[in-house]
Amino acid sequence: MAEFLIIGADAAGLSAALQIKRKRSAAEVKVVAKGRIISYGACGIPYVLSGEIASPDKLVNFTSKGFQEKTGIVVETGREAVGLDPERREVEVKDLDSGVIRHEPYGRLLIATGAEPKRLPFLDHSLEGVFNLHTVEDLNRIMAFIAAKEPRRAAVIGAGNIGLELAESLSRRGLAYSLVDVLDSPIATWPVFSQKAVLAKIKDKGVDFRPGTAIASIEKRGEEFILHAEKEDLRADIIFSVTGTKPSTGFCGGKLETLPNGAILTDSRARTSVPDIFAAGDCAAVLHRVLGRPAYIPLGSTANKVGRLAGMNMVGAEVEFPGVVGTQIFKFFDLSLARTGLGLEEALQAGFQAEAVSSRANDRSGYYPGAAQVEVEIVFDRPSGRLLGAAAASRVNAAQFIDPAAMAVSAGLTVRDLAWFDAAYAPPYAPVWNALVSAAFQAARF
């Protein structure tokens, strides 16, 4: 029996395993993982595809052998969890080579199985030339396919942030593509402010974006795909399906409390509804501090943090995770897009008397070489003045603006507090009037 059994060997699983070993070096920790490649930076996949990063290997921190040698933690790959029996304290694990199912007993269990791509009902995902962009194994298959078949035209289905990162990658590779989404806007879960910035960049870059396109069926004729949509057909030699992910929790068989989408609910210590079973990472929900309820926001940063916390708590610490504020950032060509907290639409839906104010400013003194415009929007509750969220769009790294906003949202600060924010100022780095501060002045009606 594994004293500590961990299912999943990426951000959350390995963070937890390392914490357990750090806190209790004699602990017997076993990690089982479905994939053959563990411990990689999945968020880097688009930049390998673009050619900016030379090889998929660069994304991988450890092989399972290397990890085991360095840490003393057993990692078994090619093993998929297929069932959970909390009564007997066992996980059913299938050896993907032999097909044999074993029962793995545990003392304490961490579910860190991550997420899996949503499947499109009109697409046979097993066809050659149809890809997700989720794992390094996906990436290797894509690179091999491109090398062998030299596709001339791609269809990217899904204009979320991964679809947009992929679009940029394909542009850099010089591979023609259409970007298709059934919804009317790209990044539909983001604030309208951010959507507008993306739409402007899509136009600027001449991306063949087809919003509001419902695909009825996809047909393969020889090597070519024909995507049948209402208005017209689209042709492609390669299809990328990037319409989001869902928690990989089917094997739990309804034995744990989850959100409707299957994301495992936990308390602030990463404990599930069943004793001695913890969950962390993209398979789990996290508390959204502004909404005050669990939300599904799968992100590598959260997976690492909650994984670490789960590891600490599995060996008896009582550390609490206060939740997230939904901070996200991504790159789309020379546009840096970031958000934190709630957008205006979300805030109104959540019952706040929300208002939004936007502001433009330089990222540094206007007279300093390279000065670039930054646009921010802040969302706040009018009666209390509480800052509920912010979004930023700029040519420079938007983290500079969204991280302090994320801190302010986390701390429950008001737009008055933000107006007097003592931000760094020097001509090469920041302007006298930070865009966040300018927006806050408007919001506070100063």
Add this chain to the structure above:
Amino acid sequence: MAEFLIIGADAAGLSAALQIKRKRSAAEVKVVAKGRIISYGACGIPYVLSGEIASPDKLVNFTSKGFQEKTGIVVETGREAVGLDPERREVEVKDLDSGVIRHEPYGRLLIATGAEPKRLPFLDHSLEGVFNLHTVEDLNRIMAFIAAKEPRRAAVIGAGNIGLELAESLSRRGLAYSLVDVLDSPIATWPVFSQKAVLAKIKDKGVDFRPGTAIASIEKRGEEFILHAEKEDLRADIIFSVTGTKPSTGFCGGKLETLPNGAILTDSRARTSVPDIFAAGDCAAVLHRVLGRPAYIPLGSTANKVGRLAGMNMVGAEVEFPGVVGTQIFKFFDLSLARTGLGLEEALQAGFQAEAVSSRANDRSGYYPGAAQVEVEIVFDRPSGRLLGAAAASRVNAAQFIDPAAMAVSAGLTVRDLAWFDAAYAPPYAPVWNALVSAAFQAARF
């Protein structure tokens, strides 16, 4: 009589004047200023000297004529305040052309006279070839001197952040120099963490830095200066005296409460100890939120904010300034140095049971092109865990790390809060483990 009289036409004075006009368009606002050039970005001066910014004109937002035409606010330049009579509600103002002193009556007065360079007892500042780096007028004189005399060797006296910015500028110009300071370290008011980073860069760049050098006297022989110090003499064709500033408040004649250095004390509404007299900018003290007492931290960002607040309050608003946390940033070659709150030494002096923890991390994912190391130090109070301050040093913009820290310090957050900080993450912009978060994990003993 000016309903609103403002002494000083830079960040604080003009921000206040504009606010008064915005809130009450019929208000009679008069601004008098000692300098001929108003409304300029003094912090940009080193970058004109270096050649990065083409002309001193780029730093100037408005001429006094242009400002007056645009805003309807009267600005009189070449007028120095030389006396204050609160009983009669008058300021004595000297016309620097004619030498005539006039009495300017006021309804409400804002003192925004800024700061002036400290003078060195061993240096005749009136000698040709001796310069401060404080105003655009200084800059113009320096540029003219360099063009006419083609100095081959400079002495920079003072290794504070301005001295270091100047050193970089001279390196870029290809003008040889020695950087001299009486103290043993550069940026002596900064944390030792930051000093070490500067010392390493000084070595790396081969700067002739001479710490602990007390100059006894400076002699001019022909066009050359000889700086007599204890160990050896130094020779230079041009001298820059950049040993800090003091508030320009001599004309107040002790009629207002001040710090020992002359910085005017105000309440949270920018009101001085005398009714209807306000003060803002580099002539005034501000509340340091961590120290809980007034401090002298002259910065353009604060001057703009408090100037704006003073303007609002002079027309009857009741807006309060919560104070600063001492956020600062500057550039020294390819090093970006920033700080906020207290350094370890300051925190111990202030009576906190302070500890410091440092951490290194990449600024973005290690596999993403251009990744650079960021080093941060956080200072916290051990019993409460309260974050007291932070410092950052990196090749990339350190504002990305110090601004969220500044927000956390302002909000009174703890290192536990910082450990779970929901910072932005994407390979091109930020790493999974933000350096601040890593430091906070150590500090929190997670």
